[in-house]
Amino acid sequence: MYKIAVLPGDGTGPEVVREGLKVLDAVGESAGFKLDYTHYDLGGERYKRTGEVLPDSVVDELRQFDAIYLGAIGHPDVKPGILEKGLLLRLRFELDQYINLRPVKLYPGVETPLKDKGPEHVDFVVVRENTEGQYAGAGGFLRKGTPDEIAVQESICTRKGVDRCLRYAYQYAMKRNKDKKLTLCGKTNVLTYAFDLWERAFHEIGEKEFPEITRDYAHVDATVMWMVKNPEWFDVIVTENMFGDIITDLGAMIQGGMGIAAGGNINPEGVSMFEPIGGSAPKYTGQNVVNPLAAIGAAAMMLDTIGEADAAARVEKSIMTVCESHIKSLAAGRMGYNTQEVGDLVVKNL
Amino acid sequence: MYKIAVLPGDGTGPEVVREGLKVLDAVGESAGFKLDYTHYDLGGERYKRTGEVLPDSVVDELRQFDAIYLGAIGHPDVKPGILEKGLLLRLRFELDQYINLRPVKLYPGVETPLKDKGPEHVDFVVVRENTEGQYAGAGGFLRKGTPDEIAVQESICTRKGVDRCLRYAYQYAMKRNKDKKLTLCGKTNVLTYAFDLWERAFHEIGEKEFPEITRDYAHVDATVMWMVKNPEWFDVIVTENMFGDIITDLGAMIQGGMGIAAGGNINPEGVSMFEPIGGSAPKYTGQNVVNPLAAIGAAAMMLDTIGEADAAARVEKSIMTVCESHIKSLAAGRMGYNTQEVGDLVVKNL
Ligand SMILES: CC(C)[C@H](C(=O)O)[C@@H](O)C(=O)O
Ligand SMILES: CC(C)[C@H](C(=O)O)[C@@H](O)C(=O)O
Numbered sequence: 001m002y003k004i005a006v007l008p009g010d011g012t013g014p015e016v017v018r019e020g021l022k023v024l025d026a027v028g029e030s031a032g033f034k035l036d037y038t039h040y041d042l043g044g045e046r047y048k049r050t051g052e053v054l055p056d057s058v059v060d061e062l063r064q065f066d067a068i069y070l071g072a073i074g075h076p077d078v079k080p081g082i083l084e085k086g087l088l089l090r091l092r093f094e095l096d097q098y099i100n101l102r103p104v105k106l107y108p109g110v111e112t113p114l115k116d117k118g119p120e121h122v123d124f125v126v127v128r129e130n131t132e133g134q135y136a137g138a139g140g141f142l143r144k145g146t147p148d149e150i151a152v153q154e155s156i157c158t159r160k161g162v163d164r165c166l167r168y169a170y171q172y173a174m175k176r177n178k179d180k181k182l183t184l185c186g187k188t189n190v191l192t193y194a195f196d197l198w199e200r201a202f203h204e205i206g207e208k209e210f211p212e213i214t215r216d217y218a219h220v221d222a223t224v225m226w227m228v229k230n231p232e233w234f235d236v237i238v239t240e241n242m243f244g245d246i247i248t249d250l251g252a253m254i255q256g257g258m259g260i261a262a263g264g265n266i267n268p269e270g271v272s273m274f275e276p277i278g279g280s281a282p283k284y285t286g287q288n289v290v291n292p293l294a295a296i297g298a299a300a301m302m303l304d305t306i307g308e309a310d311a312a313a314r315v316e317k318s319i320m321t322v323c324e325s326h327i328k329s330l331a332a333g334r335m336g337y338n339t340q341e342v343g344d345l346v347v348k349n350l
Numbered sequence: 351m352y353k354i355a356v357l358p359g360d361g362t363g364p365e366v367v368r369e370g371l372k373v374l375d376a377v378g379e380s381a382g383f384k385l386d387y388t389h390y391d392l393g394g395e396r397y398k399r400t401g402e403v404l405p406d407s408v409v410d411e412l413r414q415f416d417a418i419y420l421g422a423i424g425h426p427d428v429k430p431g432i433l434e435k436g437l438l439l440r441l442r443f444e445l446d447q448y449i450n451l452r453p454v455k456l457y458p459g460v461e462t463p464l465k466d467k468g469p470e471h472v473d474f475v476v477v478r479e480n481t482e483g484q485y486a487g488a489g490g491f492l493r494k495g496t497p498d499e500i501a502v503q504e505s506i507c508t509r510k511g512v513d514r515c516l517r518y519a520y521q522y523a524m525k526r527n528k529d530k531k532l533t534l535c536g537k538t539n540v541l542t543y544a545f546d547l548w549e550r551a552f553h554e555i556g557e558k559e560f561p562e563i564t565r566d567y568a569h570v571d572a573t574v575m576w577m578v579k580n581p582e583w584f585d586v587i588v589t590e591n592m593f594g595d596i597i598t599d600l601g602a603m604i605q606g607g608m609g610i611a612a613g614g615n616i617n618p619e620g621v622s623m624f625e626p627i628g629g630s631a632p633k634y635t636g637q638n639v640v641n642p643l644a645a646i647g648a649a650a651m652m653l654d655t656i657g658e659a660d661a662a663a664r665v666e667k668s669i670m671t672v673c674e675s676h677i678k679s680l681a682a683g684r685m686g687y688n689t690q691e692v693g694d695l696v697v698k699n700l
Contacts, residue, residue, distance in 0.1 A: 221599035249571035
């Protein structure tokens with residue numbers, strides 16, 4: 001029995017989460033485990049009603065779960081930033097989910113915007129540091145509102161934070177056992193403080209603790225180029241928070257877009273949170289047309305992390321079958337099936 | 351008569367610069383202007399010989415020119431960062447080249463890695479702030495070398511620096527007269543100091559001074575997605591230094607890669623510097639196989655900036671003809687012609 005906190009969130013979040021839970025229940029039943037869900041109505045609606053984004057008491061409750069399953073955050077009537085910072089980023093920080101894990105895998109049958117690239121070329125994982133860098137929120141203004149205004153935004157990297165992220169990435173490259181290669185994505189020639197620390201830690205830990213892993217380095221600007229031109233060069237990429245944000249969205253696009261991309265906010269020693277990385281798609285709300293595969297993929301990642309690797313693999317395999325043999329497109333309204341039917345297809349193919 | 355400082359630089363830099371000068375001379379002769387070149391042997395070789403990257407006296411001399419034409423910087427025997435910081439970044443800062451201008455245009459006949467995208471889809475310009483942000487180099491370490499080490503890397507944005515960049519971008523969107531749209535690429539929901547300043551300045555200047563320009567905003571993570579999925583959405587993009595570095599390299603890739611992408615480091619009130627944005631490609635040095643079109647494109651941008659817009663347009667048109675009707679590929683060694691022959695083709699088609 002696993003205790004799961006469910007945060008369906010805004011817009012189409014609840015619709016896709018419903019399909020994720022359907023699949024989780026089905027795979028749990030056949031594999032012999034149970035999931036117990038507690039729903040939290042956090043998001044834009046609650047904020048509009050109560051002015052509250054995330055009560056402190058809820059943060060404490062969330063610490064008690066085996067995992068958190070999140071739909072989508074973002075409401076057309078709420079100023080951008082409030083829910084993202086107040087909910088998503090706050091949970092990442094308070095639950096110390098220091099890894100953002102983003103597999104970038106093109107499934108057979110899925111359309112990529114890249115020419116001449118297929119599933120054999122697009123299969124890598126980004127390990128993004130999730131609690132430091134410019135996301136720390138440090139900075140300020142001088143002479144705000146005057147022509148002499150200066151804004152400072154600080155990126156803070158700690159050796160402790162970088163080390164634990166690097167170790168996770170190295171271990172992931174070991175476990176994945178593909179090319180046994182870890183690429184540090186940075187900007188050593190310009191960010192000479194932040195990436196000096198990253199680079200030293202990268203080599204020290206790699207050399208001492210993971211001699212089997214090949215260490216590679218790419219500037220962030222080169223990384224985005226190779227992702228588009230030669231995605232097959234990558235196995236596992238590790239990077240800091242802001243660069244990770246950018247390259248994982250590019251990754252989502254080359255693996256087929258928001259309809260398929262899932263991510264995990266992981267605290268290996270605590271409570272992790274899994275989410276489809278698309279938004280709340282408010283214009284489709286209630287229409288039963290958006291693609292739930294990303295949310296189902298997030299559910300699979302969750303299973304893997306709580307210790308049900310076999311069940312996770314079965315869900316992923318079923319998603320692949322549905323992509324390859326059933327749905328026409330990943331795009332909302334063009335799948336050839338509605339949201340619930342796609343969920344049913346995944347259950348049927350488990 | 352224009353006075354041009356020529357910095358051929360490292361690796362294949364001199365080979366491509368030679369073709370650029372050939373084209374400049376040809377178009378100047380037929381258009382009735384002359385260019386007077388002064389060569390500077392800056393780069394990795396000189397650094398190895400003398401330990402000097404960029405003498406102060408040279409910086410002062412460079413201020414006297416109408417423009418600077420740069421080949422490529424980067425030497426296999428020189429530690430990465432030394433030449434980039436000591437030469438390229440130093441010139442940007444000391445000559446206050448506060449704009450990095452990067453047209454992203456797919457020419458007919460040029461191969462893009464994007465599926466279903468042609469010249470009608472890829473035609474936008476990135477205006478990158480070139481003297482502030484994390485490139486300011488501010489930051490430091492605490493407890494360096496210990497497990498408690500902290501590295502801080504600061505992004506500094508000034509209202510003055512942002513304003514002048516925005517005004518340039520708005521003016522560019524007016525002059526370009528395509529969609530009359532300017533997209534601010536930022537991260538307002540996380541970089542709440544830096545992009546608060548940017549966003550306020552963006553709207554204030556746009557509203558007051560450029561009411562005809564449509565203002566658009568995209569987070570940097572969304573920007574890289576749309577560049578790959580819907581590049582046709584963009585007209586002019588304006589952004590800060592680090593984001594600009596990332597998105598312009600992605601832009602270079604979707605317009606066909608390093609063989610074609612050119613950029614300008616522009617001080618509208620001072621001396622500007624133009625460069626092909628690819629590297630020095632040391633492995634091809636002296637082989638007469640690399641593509642000079644990016645360097646020739648940089649020469650065209652230079653002509654435009656010094657006031658020879660017609661000549662610039664003729665060079666660009668000739669590059670397009672050569673791409674469409676002559677060379678087989680932009681890649682080194684696969685053009686169907688050698689470096690010099692491609693230069694000759696551009697001259698012939700002027
Ligand atoms: C919503 C936003 C704050 C968030 C981020 O920047 O991390 C998102 O883009 C993501 O990648 O999860
Ligand atoms: C060489 C490097 C310092 C430079 C930068 O980061 O600006 C380059 O990537 C560029 O875009 O011109």
